[in-house]
Amino acid sequence: MFTGIIKEVAEIRDRSSSSVTVGMDTSAVKTGDSVAVNGVCLTASLVKKGEAVFDVSARTFQLTNLSSVKTVNIELPLKAEDYISGHFVTGHVDGSVKLVKVEDAANFKKLHFAFEKSFSPFIALRGSVALDGISLTVEGISGGVFSVNVIPETVKRTNLSGRKAGDAVNFEADPLARYIVNNMNRPGEGITKEKLKKWL
Known part of the structure; x- marks a missing residue:
């Protein structure tokens, strides 16, 4: 669950038919975590310092702009103690x-x-x-x-x-x-x- 308050603007460094590689702050991200990438809830399959790889299905590429954009908005999941400054966002893009x-x-x-x-x-x-x-x-x-x-x-x-x-x-x-x-x-x-x- 997210709130629509962006933490970082990041760059897509690489893109394949089943993944995107994003240059971003990974200090609070580990493999298996969910991250909102341009509003799309994705799972990190590989995390290195300053870079994360996210699996992307063909359907997600079809529904979203992840196949074409160069910069993406990044938001980490809502924590129990966090303020809800925006509104509830699932990351399930329509x-x-x-x-x-x-x-x-x-x-x-x-x-x-x-x-x-x-x-x-x-x-x-x-x-x-x-x-x-x-x-x-x-x-x-x-x-x-x-x-x-x-x-x-x-x-x-x-x-x-x-x-x-x-x-x-x-x-x-x-x-x-x-x-x-x-x-x-x-x-x-x-x-x-x-x-x-x-x-x-």
Whole structure:
């Protein structure tokens, strides 16, 4: 489990059909540990000083941008004593969204992302999303595009500084939204007005 607060921006040094090698701070990482690499929960199969190799399945390469990006956001797993500064992030990426526009405002950047129709139930105004592993808040939705505001500190501490229109960005819906939508879509088991009245 992660929170979407990035600890480090790292470089992919090597890539094969089944793994990525990342140059990163490995002082707190050992073989077998889970690490969020650009928002994707991966297992370290080999750890050396300053470098870690992560196994990546063909399906993960297909769903995410790990086959093409050069720099990645790194987050280590949440510990019991840690503060939850962002929101719960599982590292189970739903797919990618396309960055279609970048706006520079006085004290933040506004990024606009086009998303596929299947993501629509999980994207809510003022709701949380993870983009390349970064916990962000949805500030606007128009048709098939949502927008987020990113403060300078977040830009500085993540790989967003190098993002441009046309880039694919890993997308993970808020897990709570995913479970609610899944429950509502179960025949005969969904959330109804009657159930809500009983619970409340």
